[in-house]
Amino acid sequence: MAHVHIPALLRAATAGREWVEAPGTTVGEVVAGLEELCPELQGRLVCEGRLVRGMAIAVDGEISSMGLLEPVDGETEVQFIAAISGG
Template sequence: MATVFLSIPLRRYTSGESSMEVPGATLRALVRNLDERYPGIAESLVNPDDADRLMPGLGAIVDGEPANMGLLTPLDEGSEVHFIPAISGGAPVSNSASGGGERCA
């Protein structure tokens, strides 16, 4: 079984539970089993236009590495899976010496 960690927005399906043990040999199987336990959560995880991918704006980290194979990513016994919102964008940063701003890369 893998240990699954859910970001705050996904916890609405689990009554606030942030982590749980879920069986599955791949991310797809894990999501299917997670949805059996917490109906509706798969709709927030799986891209409706591509069943092999997560929703846009959502990432999965498996054992500390990005799940670059999407839902086809294999899992090991004892894997840790984190579903997290993607981080993007940037904002101007004040430069106190010049009074100007720079863009974050």
């Protein structure tokens, strides 16, 4: 079960919980698992198979380069953060 950090704006969908445990071996599977647990999250993190606009995935504090395909394990922290580029 990966530890998923729920963005503050979406915590209405998790009854206010900041962290939710969800099963899966990739971020994509974890999101699918999360959506089953919290149906209101459907379309809020991933829409039509891709991350919603302006969002990036961090795995254990690092921005992932593989997005939804990023592998996770039982200890992994998954966060949905703002996509940044920089100057």
